[in-house]
Every structure is written in C-alpha cells, then in structure tokens.
Amino acid sequence: MTDEIRFRGDMTVELVKHAASDADVVWAARVSTKGESSLADVEADPERSRGLINFLMRDRHGTPFEHSTMTFYVRAPIFVFREFMRHRTFSYNEESGRYRELAPEFYVPGPSRKLVQQGKPGKYEFVEGTPEQHKLVSESTREACRQAYAAYREMLEAGVAREVARTVLPVGLYSSMYATCNARALMNFLSLRTRRDDSKFPSFPQREIEMVAEEMEREWAALMPLTHAAFEAGGRVAP
Template structure:
C-alpha cells in the first residue's frame, strides 16, 4: 500500500508498507541440478538429463539436499528486481552469491579522459572505504580513484562504455580458480562468478580449455569486446575476495581484461536524484519487543502506538527530504546532500543468485514451521524473502520441496 502526502506538486512524498520483488530473468530448473550432479558418474552424457522429466529423479535431489552436496545447486541463475527500504538492503548485502574476485585482480578504471588505469580490486576496496591517504600525490591519486568509473560493455553490441561504481564489497575468504586465456589474460575468481562468453553468461566453474570468454581492451582505445579462447582452468587456493556493485543498465565491468558480472546493482544517490518514497509499518507489523537479548519476541502494538509511529516517521521523512531538496537547489552535490536522508527511504536493485545461495538467504531471513534451525529475521527483509521464494518455487518445484523436506537447511 502507498499513500501520498500533500507537498510540492512535482515530488509529493509517498509512503509504502510493502516491498516489490520481480523475477526479471532466469536460467533455473530442477534439471540443472541433475545434470550437474550426474557428471561425476556419467561425464558428458549427464547432459541427457536436460531432455528428461526431472520427476523421475526426485530421490537424487533429496539425497543431495539431505547429505549437503551443495555444488550441483549452483549451476543456475535468477535475477530479481527488488524495491525496498535501504535498511533492508544493508542486511541483504551480507548475502553474496559467491561471485568473488581475488584482491590482485585488476579492474579497469575509466575517467573518460582516454587514459584508463588498472587498479587491483583489493586496493580499490581500501581507497573506497578508508578514503584518500593524507598528503601530496598519494591523496590526489586516491581522490581521482573515487571519482572514476569502470569500463563496462553493452551486452547487445559489445561496445565499450563507462559506468559508476556503487560500492566495493569484501566477500570473505573463498576457493579460487585461475583462468588463463590464449592471449595471456589471467583471472582469479570464485567458481560461481559469471563471465561473459560468446554464448552469454556462464559460471567460471563451467568453463574449460577450448571455451572462450569475451575480453576487452584495457588501453585508451575502448574497442569492442572480442572472444579470447581459454588455455587453462585450474584451482588456485583460497584467499580474501572482493566484488563491485556498479550502476546499470549493463551490470558488468572489466576485470583482468575479461568481462565479468556483479551480483548486486543498486540505484546510486551519487548519480541520480533520489525519489521521495519512504517506508512506514503496516497495521499488521508487530511493534513492541519483549524479553531480554537472545530471548525476545515481538508483539502487536496498540492502535495508539501504530498511529504515533507512523506520524513520527512521516514528519521525519518530510523534514529530511525538504533538507535534501534545499541542498540540491543550492548547488550541493547529490552525493553530499543524500547524507540527510534516512534508511527508511526506498531504493531499488537487481540481485542475482543461484538456488544454493538463495537457500542460505531463506534459511536465515525467513521463518517457517518446517525449519530445523530457528530464525529471527526482521519482518521487512522476510517480506522480500517470501516473494523471492515464491518465484523460485515455481521455477524449481522439486528442489524447493527437497529444501522444505530437509529442514530448510541449505546444502
């Protein structure tokens, strides 16, 4: 539900008590799990699973889920458009789809001056989150980095472009693959990271020598992407990994000279004026927390409490957005003015995941009577999770049923 509050005719404030989740594209079915699992015993003949009825293999799906053989559940992809309050996204960003790059992976920064600069993503993370180093050329260099964009590619024409960085993320210690191409390019990434190929997006772990990836020019020429055959794919240990979130419409960037995907793309308050849509709790939102930490529960508030909460939020939102507009009108940069806006502001993003990462998300961010391990999610992120789960259950009904039958514990 949303309501408008009287205000400026060109930008009335809107208040919502719901969230939006839409499945915008996917390559996900129960058969994807089965052919990936059977490759261990059938080799390339496992691809025959794609033409068979997955119902005949429900027992295998249940076995994989029960005994937590997780990797077969990663060979699929779902992209969701999500509109929700910023505080929901701050929880969401803790869940990575496994799309990760080694810290020494060079990202191609492109300021538009015709002189792109490679920078290791680990160093980019340091500069992004800790700010410019103090003094001299180092400080100037770091500030230039924060103002840069990254080279990306139009996935239809394969022509080079630039896109703003939204965030630089530390994704934890992960096992890595080393992909080396015929032209000498090297990319160290997780097996689940998506790379652009002449046949579309494919996970790194699905690629082998003889396959090709689409590679870009890291010089100033910004030429169209071209295929580069893979010479070798090998395991490369474990270490801290990173990822980028970049602005749309193309959700990719150049890493190690190869076009890679990122798993989250959120609208950026640095590059567009944020719209006045804010969250208020609905009538069914439990408002009162009772009990001590670790043993608390939420209970319904009184009608008076709900009325007071909504009134206080709407007043605060109105004042903060008015201050934001005043700063913009005075010529203050969007990235500075946005600091006055609260986390109840709605944002939007694309989130890409596979079935395994989605099950991890649902196990923590939803409550369910079949769950073997109890979870205590905030209601607003649970609303997102419930809608994502409904879409996934239609795509992969047998996998979803096995997830429920085995206590909703991700494999």
C-alpha cells in the first residue's frame, strides 16, 4: 500500500453486469392479459410496444419495470455513499476498513463546484465561490486529509487494529461498492438525485451524488432507451 496521497474531483461509475432491456418491460406487462402466452414476448421487438411502455410510465404501472437488473461499480467519497444508502431499493456491498488498509485517495471539489449556499432549507441555491474561497477549500481539504492519513498510518504501524485506526479518516475518503438495482429503483433514484428544469417534481441534490447519478443514467439509457425516453417525457417521475 503506497502512502502517496491522491486527490481527485471526479467519480468512477462502471456497469459491471446487467440483464436489462425494454423487452423486459413488455413481457412482464403482458402477462396480466395474456398469461402464459406472454412468454412469446420475451424476444419481442420493443419498438412495436413503445406505446405500451409509455402507457405504463404515464399511468404509473410500476411493477413491469422491476424485471431487470443492473450492477454498478462505484468509487466515490464516503459522504456520497451515506446519501446513496438512503435508497433502500438498491442492494449494496462496500469495501471494509475493518478488513483492508484504506487507500489514501481523497475528494477535493473542483473549480466548477459551486461553494456558496443562498436561501433557506427547501428553497435555496448554490452560487459560484470566489477564487479565494476555492483556494481555501482546496488547501484546507488537502492539509486536513494529509494529517488524517498520517495519523491513520501511524496507528497501523504501531499495531492498532484497522477498525480503530480508521476513526481519524474523513468522509472525503474514497470508498468503493457494488450497487445493484432494477429500472424502477433507478428511476426513483434519478428523480431525486438529478436536477432537471423540466422535472415534474424538481429536486436539489448534492452535486457529488448527482455526478454519480448522471453516469448511471447514461449507462441505463443505452440499455433501455424506450423506457428512458418515457421517463423523460413523463417529467422524470418514477412509476
């Protein structure tokens, strides 16, 4: 394990496996009217059923969208994962600081990160910070992380257990996890963790988790383009 401190301002999102297509929505929905003969639709051309997918989304018949699965590898700061895990319709497995030495990789907000919050909770916005504020955030974060990791390593070298030594590490430390969901769960996540002016119910997520959500949405849109288009057309409301 290297002691070289690494700082970054981006997120890692990789689709590692999936069983997800628009056809999954079609055959799952048609069992309600066709019974066992709906199995013939497993290989159906979903383009012929675009209207069915739009109808299900519009009228919020959500269960047909649950017959898919996507597993993402995510590497992001710990504070992002703490927000992520409020979404209980995902399954998670995260690396453990009890069982492995944690890598010295820390998040520092990039120059495009808006720093200043204006307004009250529930009705606020973020605006650009000054060059002085960005300099302060960057320098203070880097220094605090260096000191924290030095203390962590000192305890490990003294024989202190990993689960105790990690106490000093900040939530800006990068962790990694696998997150598995179906399309309906992902749409719920996206409706809350992305900000879009055309959303029926606007959301105001923290920018860092939105960065993860945007990458996940790109992967999902490629897998299920008709479902994604229906989600967008319906104001980004999960069915």
